[in-house]
Amino acid sequence: MADTASQLPPLRDVIARFGLGARKSLGQHFLLDLNLTGRIARAAPDLVHGTVIEIGPGPGGLTRALLAEGAAQLIAVEKDRRCLEALTELAGHYPGRLELVEGDALALPLPQLGQPPRQIVSNLPYNISTALLINWLETLAGDPAAFSSMTLMFQKEVAERLTAEPGNRHYGRLTIITQWLCEVRPLFDIPPRAFTPPPKVTSSVVSFRPRPSPLATASLKNLERVTAAAFGQRRKMLRQSLKSLFENCSETIESLGLLPTARAEELSVEDFCSLARLLDNTSANGA
Ligand code: SAM
Secondary structure: OHHHHHHOOOHHHHHHHOOOOOOHHHOOOEEOOHHHHHHHHHHOOOOOOOEEEEEOOOOOHHHHHHHHOOOOOEEEEEOOHHHHHHHHHHHHHOOOOEEEEEOOOOOOOHHHOOOOOEEEEEEOOHHHHHHHHHHHHHHHHHOOOOOOEEEEEEEHHHHHHHHOOOOOOOOOHHHHHHHHHEEEEEEEEEOHHHEEOOOOOOEEEEEEEEOOOOOOOOOHHHHHHHHHHHHHOOOOEHHHHOOOOOOOHHHHHHHOOOOOOOEHHHOOHHHHHHHHHHHHHOOOOOO
16 A cells, blocks of 8 residues: 555655646645645544545545545545546545545535435535534434544644534534534644645644444434524523523523523533423423
8 A cells, every 4th residue: 555655756746737726716735745634634534444434635645644544435525527537546645545526515415425424524625614513413413324424634723623612612513513522533634734725723633533322312403493592692691691592591500400591502512402302392382
C-alpha cells in the first residue's frame, strides 16, 4: 500500500494539471499535507470492514490517506465535476477499492451507498457542514445503526458547540441533538495555514460514535421544539422561554424536579428529553 501511495503524483501537480483552483461557493479548502491527512484517516475506526463514505474528496488528499491506511471499500461523493477526473486516476491505482459518486451530499441517501457498517469521514465543506450533520443526525434518529461512526472536520466554533458541556456558552440546540444520539469527542485542531487556500478560522476534527439507542427516550420532533424554545431565548428563565409550550409552565417544570428559574444552558440532555416527553403527552401544545 505504501508503494502505491509513493507512485502517486504530488497533489499540487494534480491540482495544476486538472485546473482545480479552489471555489469558495463549494467551501473548497484543500489539505495537501500528507501527515495531516494521514492523521485524520488514522482517527477513523476500522477502515477495513464495511464502507467508508468520504464527502467532498476534492483533489483527493484525504482520499489517498484513507486508501493508504487500508480502506477496503471507499465511496467518495463529490459535487465538483472537475475533481472527478483527477479522482478517476486515483481510483485506477487502487483497483476495486474507490468508487466515485458525482452528486450533492445534501441530497444523497448515504445509507443506501455500499454495504454496512457505514462510516463517514470528511473534511466538510464549511458552508454546509451543519446542514450535512443535521441530515445525518436525522438519519440516526430513525436508525441508530445507519452509521457506525463519523470522523468529521468543522470550523472550531462548530466543534465547540458539538462537544460543549452544560453551563458552557457554546452549549445549545445542536449540542443537545448531537449528544442525544452520539458520543462526541474533540480530537485535534488544524491551523488555517495547513489548507490551500487557508480559511479564516481554525478547524477541528471531531469523532462521533452513534449510541445504540438515544441517551433518553424522546421524539426528535419534540426535542427540537423544546430546545428551539429554550435556546431561542437562552438568557431567559425556563418559566418564560417555555411558556408557549406548556400551559402551567412553572408547575410542569417543577414536576420534573427542575427549577422554573433555571436557564436553558443549565439543563442536561436528559432534562430536555424529559421536557420533550411531556410534549408527547400534552394536547394543548399545538403538536
Ligand atoms: N477532502 C478534500 C481535502 O481535504 O483536501 C477537500 C475538502 S473541501 C473543505 C470540501 C469539498 O467538498 C470540496 O471538494 C467541495 O467541492 C466538496 N463539496 C462542496 N459541496 C458539496 C456537496 N454539496 N456535495 C458533495 N461535495 C461537496
